[in-house]
Amino acid sequence: MGKATDHVLDAIDIETFLICNSAEEGRKLAERLLVEMNLPRGDVVFLEHSGPGARVRLRAYIHHPGDHYLWLEDGGK
Amino acid sequence: MKKILLAPLDPVHDNAVKLIQRRLREAGYHTECMPPGTNEEEAIGKALEICPDVILVSRTLGYQSAEILGRFVDLADAAGLRDKTRLGVGGMALTKEAGAELGFDAIFPGDLDMNALLAFIENRPASGDSARVRVGTNLKPDITAGYSYKFIDTRIEPILDSITAQILDWVKDKSSGGIERAEIRSQAIQENVDFLQAGTGKGKALRDRYLALCDSEIQAFYRDGRLLAGVRKVSGDEIEVLPRLLKADDQFYRTLRLNGSKPLFFVQYGTGCPVMDIMHIKISEAWGADGVLHFDPSWGAQHEGLMSGLLTHEHDGTIVTLENLKLIKRFLSLRTVWNIRGHRGLNTPETLVLGAEAGADLFKINIPYGSTGGGTDPARLTVDGVYSIMLASQYGIPFDIPGNDELSGVPPHKTFAGLLIMMALALKLGAKPIPKPLMCFSPYMQISGEMDENSIDMNAAKLNIWREFIDTPVWPGEPVGFMTHTPDRVQSAVSTAAYASLAASLGVDAITMASSDEAYAKGPITAQARVDTLRGVREMMRFTGNSGYTATPRSLRIQSRLHEDIISVLQAVEKRGDFVASIYEGLLGNSEDGLYPGRAGRGTVVTRQA
Numbered sequence: 202m203g204k205a206t207d208h209v210l211d212a213i214d215i216e217t218f219l220i221c222n223s224a225e226e227g228r229k230l231a232e233r234l235l236v237e238m239n240l241p242r243g244d245v246v247f248l249e250h251s252g253p254g255a256r257v258r259l260r261a262y263i264h265h266p267g268d269h270y271l272w273l274e275d276g277g278k
Numbered sequence: 279m280k281k282i283l284l285a286p287l288d289p290v291h292d293n294a295v296k297l298i299q300r301r302l303r304e305a306g307y308h309t310e311c312m313p314p315g316t317n318e319e320e321a322i323g324k325a326l327e328i329c330p331d332v333i334l335v336s337r338t339l340g341y342q343s344a345e346i347l348g349r350f351v352d353l354a355d356a357a358g359l360r361d362k363t364r365l366g367v368g369g370m371a372l373t374k375e376a377g378a379e380l381g382f383d384a385i386f387p388g389d390l391d392m393n394a395l396l397a398f399i400e401n402r403p404a405s406g407d408s409a410r411v412r413v414g415t416n417l418k419p420d421i422t423a424g425y426s427y428k429f430i431d432t433r434i435e436p437i438l439d440s441i442t443a444q445i446l447d448w449v450k451d452k453s454s455g456g457i458e459r460a461e462i463r464s465q466a467i468q469e470n471v472d473f474l475q476a477g478t479g480k481g482k483a484l485r486d487r488y489l490a491l492c493d494s495e496i497q498a499f500y501r502d503g504r505l506l507a508g509v510r511k512v513s514g515d516e517i518e519v520l521p522r523l524l525k526a527d528d529q530f531y532r533t534l535r536l537n538g539s540k541p542l543f544f545v546q547y548g549t550g551c552p553v554m555d556i557m558h559i560k561i562s563e564a565w566g567a568d569g570v571l572h573f574d575p576s577w578g579a580q581h582e583g584l585m586s587g588l589l590t591h592e593h594d595g596t597i598v599t600l601e602n603l604k605l606i607k608r609f610l611s612l613r614t615v616w617n618i619r620g621h622r623g624l625n626t627p628e629t630l631v632l633g634a635e636a637g638a639d640l641f642k643i644n645i646p647y648g649s650t651g652g653g654t655d656p657a658r659l660t661v662d663g664v665y666s667i668m669l670a671s672q673y674g675i676p677f678d679i680p681g682n683d684e685l686s687g688v689p690p691h692k693t694f695a696g697l698l699i700m701m702a703l704a705l706k707l708g709a710k711p712i713p714k715p716l717m718c719f720s721p722y723m724q725i726s727g728e729m730d731e732n733s734i735d736m737n738a739a740k741l742n743i744w745r746e747f748i749d750t751p752v753w754p755g756e757p758v759g760f761m762t763h764t765p766d767r768v769q770s771a772v773s774t775a776a777y778a779s780l781a782a783s784l785g786v787d788a789i790t791m792a793s794s795d796e797a798y799a800k801g802p803i804t805a806q807a808r809v810d811t812l813r814g815v816r817e818m819m820r821f822t823g824n825s826g827y828t829a830t831p832r833s834l835r836i837q838s839r840l841h842e843d844i845i846s847v848l849q850a851v852e853k854r855g856d857f858v859a860s861i862y863e864g865l866l867g868n869s870e871d872g873l874y875p876g877r878a879g880r881g882t883v884v885t886r887q888a
Binding site for chain 2: 210211212214242244246247249256258260262264265266267270272273274
């Protein structure tokens with residue numbers, strides 16, 4: 202089967218809720234979370250702050266269109 | 279007739295058992311259903327009494343499930359039931375592994391799958407779940423079938439006749455590099471000339487004629503093998519692996535339609551890479567898409583000439599080459615309707631030639647929309663567009679007409695006037711057009727406030743009005759809910775689903791839908807975003823079912839006003855007596871609306887040699 206990340210078609214999305222005081226703080230935390238999780242080419246797709254924190258969707262592209270796709274190697278076998 | 283005993287071994291939950299009983303009775307089985315709270319001994323006692331072919335027991339609660347179900351199997355064994363009776367179990371607390379360990383003949387965990395259940399009762403292999411439909415070899419639908427294209431509004435017919443007569447008279451002695459390239463490319467296909475291999479002889483002569491009509495970047499591609507920035511060749515290894523990767527069953531798909539054969543659901547693809555596109559298409563097909571639309575890079579519309587070979591591209595839009603198109607076609611399901619757009623660029627006629635050769639089912643052409651904004655010069659696209667409609671007619675391939683100029687701020691009556699001109703032009707040339715009114719929250723609507731009260735009245739009017747003009751299929755696009763989507767996946771999928779539901783209930787023939795990444799601009803669309811929306815639309819189709827929206831008095835007033843405004847625009851274009859000038863001068867959308875004539879290819883229309 203190989204590594205699970207090799208099987209990701211294009212991107213990993215992470216949905217979470219971050220406790221924070223503002224959208225700005227939430228964004229900083231979200232970006233830090235991507236680094237802490239060691240996810241490449243990360244981005245904050247969506248962030249909405251309300252009440253005690255922010256609803257967040259983070260994304261890291263594992264395979265960008267035009268890349269060499271690792272799922273082709275494993276999937277074809 | 280097979281006899282089925284249903285026994286909920288659960289103190290309260292028996293909804294699924296009741297549902298199964300109804301479905302089995304409808305399918306002609308004799309069923310006996312015991313009440314909730316039935317215990318193991320009571321179920322076995324009933325089985326000994328009626329001698330069923332199958333006993334189906336259910337257990338929703340997780341508490342003591344293994345003990346109760348295990349004891350039931352043991353009792354069935356001890357009673358000698360299992361020689362003639364097979365045991366099935368279902369329930370949310372169950373896993374396949376746990377049910378098999380307990381000794382059941384069949385296990386149905388999670389949601390009800392009637393197809394699998396019926397297969398077990400009939401002791402035959404399951405052939406996909408009940409929400410899935412078997413794909414036949416001849417199931418590709420024709421969106422235009424059954425429409426007469428007769429004008430219903432007799433006032434507009436003579437106006438459109440006059441406008442289109444002027445267009446056809448104007449283009450009759452004109453040509454362009456785009457048309458000449460299409461003719462050369464067509465000849466190359468007929469004579470099996472590969473421009474990438476054409477080093478000598480007749481092939482080289484043909485290629486040289488072609489290159490003389492191309493931009494310098496395209497010439498450098500063929501002559502020196504120089505690729506445009508961000509473009510690379512797809513390797514043979516990548517292509518070889520795909521058939522093995524996609525060997526999974528393609529005979530079934532999960533339809534989004536619960537009632538009838540309409541509408542067809544389309545998604546757009548164009549990740550930049552044909553291999554990634556194929557994966558996105560296969561995912562979309564599996565989740566219920568009936569058709570796909572090929573999107574090329576925006577720069578492709580602004581270069582004279584097309585490249586060849588299997589090429590991938592780092593940015594949005596997949597490069598139109600015959601090889602890319604053929605590769606994608608190879609992996610399309612037999613039922614998938616395939617649209618290749620060519621409506622707004624300098625390569626519109628050639629794109630149709632390649633699309634037809636690759637097996638396209640539909641094209642996309644719209645002269646007024648394509649020759650505005652960042653598009654092609656109106657004179658050039660009128661010449662190329664008319665030629666392209668003639669090609670579509672020759673090929674017998676219908677084309678759709680997207681009304682997306684509304685996105686620039688054009689009010690719907692001007693956009694729709696353009697769509698009607700295209701419809702009339704197509705019918706005069708023997709083609710089959712499909713108007714695509716845009717369901718959206720356009721800049722015009724945002725500024726005018728006409729959709730402040732709700733999103734239904736205006737959009738319903740924009741769909742229903744077509745039934746007043748002409749007997750035609752209607753395909754709202756592109757995608758539905760344009761400018762309503764945000765990067766929030768839930769909001770985005772819900773919005774698309776709501777628009778799709780409205781359109782479906784108003785009897786449209788097809789719908790183009792976005793992914794939930796529609797409003798995310800910093801990266802490519804992801805596969806999960808496609809599934810988000812397809813899943814959302816399916817749920818909304820289930821929710822709406824065979825009910826529907828009825829036009830409100832306000833919607834009818836909007837429709838009536840729109841009708842008169844469209845006729846006014848058409849009268850103004852007819853009065854002007856010059857279609858191309860009408861676009862330049864903004865009769866179909868002007869700078870005040872946010873529209874300006876396209877610039878690509880200006881001054882490239884030539885007069886044909888007599």
